[in-house]
Amino acid sequence: MTDLYAEHLDELARRWQDALRATGIDAALIGAGEARPYFLDDQGPTFRANPHFAQWLPGDDCQNAMLLIRPGEIPRLYFHRSRDYWHQPAAVPEVGGHFDIQVYQDVDALTRQVYADVEQINRAAFIGELDPADDNLPIAEKNPNHLLNQLHFSRARKTPFELDCMRRATETGVRGHRAAREAFYGGASEFEIHQAYLLASQQNESDLPYGNIVALNEHAGVLHYQHQERTLPDEVLSLLIDAGGRHLGYASDITRTYAKRAGTLFADLVVHLDQAQQDLIAGLAVGQDYVAVHEAMHRSVARILVESGLLLGSYEAVLAAGLTETFFPHGLGHLLGVQVHDVGGQLVSADGGVRPPPDNYPALRLTRTIDVGQVFTIEPGIYFIPMLLEPLRAHSSAALVNWSAVDELMPFGGIRIEDNVHVGEHGVENLTRDAFEVESVN
Structure with a gap:
């Protein structure tokens, strides 16, 4: 022991x-x-x-x-x-x-x-x-x-032992992610990318904390895409992979998105969302309201969509119209631990007081105040989901959308970038980025 x-x-x-x-x-x-x-x-x-x-x-x-x-x-x-x-x-x-x-x-x-x-x-x-x-x-x-x-x-406050398990689970997941990226650029199918992930992370499917999401092209627009095609599409455009690791029952939850070709609008969106995510994490602090952090990410997404030419007008007008909710329809993150979606994310007190998510962000799993010892995900996204975009075409806000640009991006599916963050007494530790850096050195 x-x-x-x-x-x-x-x-x-x-x-x-x-x-x-x-x-x-x-x-x-x-x-x-x-x-x-x-x-x-x-x-x-x-x-x-x-x-x-x-x-x-x-x-x-x-x-x-x-x-x-x-x-x-x-x-x-x-x-x-x-x-x-x-x-x-x-x-x-x-x-x-x-x-x-x-x-x-x-x-x-x-x-x-x-x-x-x-x-x-x-x-x-x-x-x-x-x-x-x-x-x-x-x-x-x-x-x-x-x-x-x-x-x-x-349970939201993790012990040092739990943190150690989660760091090891992250190292496991990162080894799989690096192999998955290499397989993608090497021309692998979803199924082959999944197999590369398993081999590199030294996990079988029963070891995984959740079923791997390995989504090429428009499949990335299905948030929890559950299949793995054995054949490649006629043209490969993008990969979204959401996959983690486990160590002694504790989980990591990591997502990365890759563009097949650099210099495209989609590739630029990946870079901009990645930077916005890192800027947000750098500003995290004890005492912040996670709902406010989620709302701050929506402001960043609005700015990205306007500056990229996908939405028209000011980003304030885009936010007021609620357009980011169509392109970023899920919550920014959730507690993580012995369960992937760890419990207590909406509890505000030990006696059972609950703070439900805002009406316009019903999928937000975490509404607590950020505190020392918490581990949670930061996973912004930008998606091109037909089911969500179709009603917008008939909405009064449709004029704020550059539909020709959006339609060109539909075959790419979407982007999600997810890191696991530990709030320590002396600052924020990004478990995911730290593990990627160590793996790069090794």
Whole structure:
């Protein structure tokens, strides 16, 4: 066990103790979960552990495990390690004296012991996904919001151990991105680019924090494009790749966009958006309102679109007409951690106060005040999406659009540039750019 991990466990113990006492709950039982097969099948999706469990015991090799948290006591880990020659049994975690570990070969025996222990507790809550067969578990509450709000609010502040995991996840993702870029300029298809990413990052598809978005040309205008064509289009114009890495369950989330040919309007847009993103990140500071940061990015996008000749008139008029919302329809970013879209992005207090996004930016996942310890994405975009542009053609603001220029860019799909940012006590750390620089040197 590393010192960082030991300190991380101590911090988690403090957070859970505070949350339990604040809510009047005596103990929490966290279920890791178990893999479930597809309907009428013996195969199923890759297992991912309950994120609340994974924060204590990183990784996914923990099916059926349970963790009992009681203030002032060492957490009790009920760990399932089956006798099995069909699959590799889970390795018992090496966690020193930070857990009271009980290992069971039989799930039923594990469950009986959990029931017996929980019955001795006056008021216990369960956090996780319960099987219908577990309805008789002697607990007072299942996933109570007042407890989850406490935990989700504090999870935004990453521990040094979590930051270390995310830096390593970023290094993994960056190795894949560099290979993907090389494959793109070498004439690879979406599928081949994806394979190059996997090989260079040393991940298989089940390792990925989310399904890779590998989008050539107009496919980049589908925000979460989910396919990978095996053949190349007649003319390759652009690549948008949104892909990350995982380390001990913690994620990176990185997007880059490339123009096939330099000197084109699309290539210039990529450069300008990249610079605007970096300028925005350079100005981030503790105490800023993330909604205001999102709005500042829209002002930058408006300026880019006007200066490039895609929109007509002043950028103030463009903003007043809401035109940037057509070209930049998603939020600027989200919290990142043990989940790609980490929880608590709209919580303003530990007691569950929520700040919803503004009506004109409904997709914004993060509305909190920027604070020390947060890790979030900054991912502006400029897209040419037919579904969004068609209504604009019939709108009163259509005269502010240079339609011939926009139509020429439709086959390129769009641009997104995404970095992962850590807010430290002494400034902002761009995890993504730092990893790209290190990889370039290596």
